[in-house]
Structures are given as structure tokens and as C-alpha cells.
Amino acid sequence: MTQPTANTLHIVCPHCHTTNRVRADQLGSAPDCGSCHQPLFGGRSVALDAQSFERHLQRNEIPLLVDFWAPWCGPCRQMAPGFEQAAARLEPHLRLAKVDTEAVPALGARYNIRSIPTLAMFKGGREIARQAGAMGAADIVRWAQANLR
Template sequence: MSDSLHIVCPHCTAVNRIPSARLGESPRCGKCHGELFTGHPVELDAAGFDKHVGRGDIPVLVDFWAPWCGPCKMMAPHFVQAAGQLEPRVRVAKVDTEAEQALGARFGIRSIPTLALFKGGREVARQAGAMGAADIVRWTQGHL
């Protein structure tokens, strides 16, 4: 890990350079002054997805889900809990596959919910099916 990391703002998608040692100090965006880590998943559209995965230096855990999906709704509060535990080492995000069908197709999402972990701009792990918070955290950390 270098001395500083590029962190994409969850509010305005500006790319911020943050010293590694300051990640745990609630850093704020230099552009919009919003918190860079909120402890909640970031809702991503295609442009936001590409920016977070392609420009950010921390891994991105994405929940591909849909509003009509029962297991997705059951997992949602567990995913929020996991976000609180994984940040700031991991950006936690959600992609609504109904609203962002092209993203779901691009990554061949066949069932939902599907978790995909991206590191260095590439997918490094994938898991289909609902999980509890502890399992999400353990699965994510096991692939980093």
C-alpha cells in the first residue's frame, strides 16, 4: 500500500487523495466536504460504478440486487451492518439491476442477490445468495 490512496467520494464522485494513515480519521471530500465513508452502502449507477471500481484504490464490494427480490430485501440490513464493519478498508456499494440492467448484463449477473468483490479494477470474487452480516464480512476479508 502506498502512502496515499485515491478514494472516490460517495456523494459527488470526486477522486480524493487521502494518506493511508488517515483513512480511519473520518476523511472528507475536498470538493463537496461530505464524509468519504458513511458506514452505509453507496447506491451506484453505471458511471458511479466505473469511477469507484476503476479509479478508487480500495476494494469495492458490490451487492447486485433488485427491488422485487425477497432474499435481497432480507439481506439488505445485514449488508448495511457489514458496511459499518468493512469501511474504510472496503467501499461497500449496491447496484439495482432493474435500474442498471446494462451493468447486470455486463457482469453476467444470473441470480440475485449476488455479491461481487472488485480489487484493482477487476472482479476477484463472486457469491450468489443472501448472507448474514458476519458471513459477508468473513467472505470479503477472505478474498482480500
């Protein structure tokens, strides 16, 4: 794959996980995936397994905000609607994703997730911020924006 130019970004499709090149000035113009033709940004989070997590972590040139959660966790279920509302507000500048630590325990162990829900923000393949505990949509948006600076 060729390197992107200064005005293009690699964006991983939330549907088929193919890496797309998108001009930075077109991020807000509802770009579609070149492979599956689905929207690259739908204003909602994407559920990731171990393989798709790696692809989004390593290939996306926008930050990745991950909600590490579990289906049995009451605060996780309580935060879920707020996380989706935050996705609608933060895309296309961030990709929001959910990792079920019950279904993919290796990722929870790899990132030393000790309590859920835990939000972790990644940029350039590295974790840059972390916050444990349930938050509402406005707090998620504020926290994410503050950690992007």
C-alpha cells in the same frame, strides 16, 4: 491528475463521486471529501448507477464490494440490513455499493449476473471474488475478509 505516492490512496467520494487523495494512515480518521466536504466513509453502502459504478471501479484504490440486487427480490430485501451492517464494519478498508439490476440492467449483463442477490468484489478494476445468495452481516464480513487475503 498526479500519481499518488506510496502512502496515499485515491478514494472516490460516495456523495459527489469526486476522486480524493487520502493518506493511507488517515483512512480511519474520518476523512472528508475535498469537493463536497461530506465524509468519505459513512459506514453504509452507496447506490451506484452505470457512470458512478465506473468511477468507483476504476478510481478507488480500496476494494469495491458490490451487492447486485433488485427491488422485487425477497432475498435481496432480506439481505439489505445485513449488507449495511457489514458496511459499518468493513469501511474504510472496502467501499460497499449496491447496483439495482432493474435500474441498471447493462451492469448485470456485463458481469453475467444470473441470480440475485450476488456479491462481487473488485480490486484494481477487476473482479476477484463472487458469491450468490443472501447472507447475514457476519457472513458477509467473513467472506469479504477471506477474499482480501
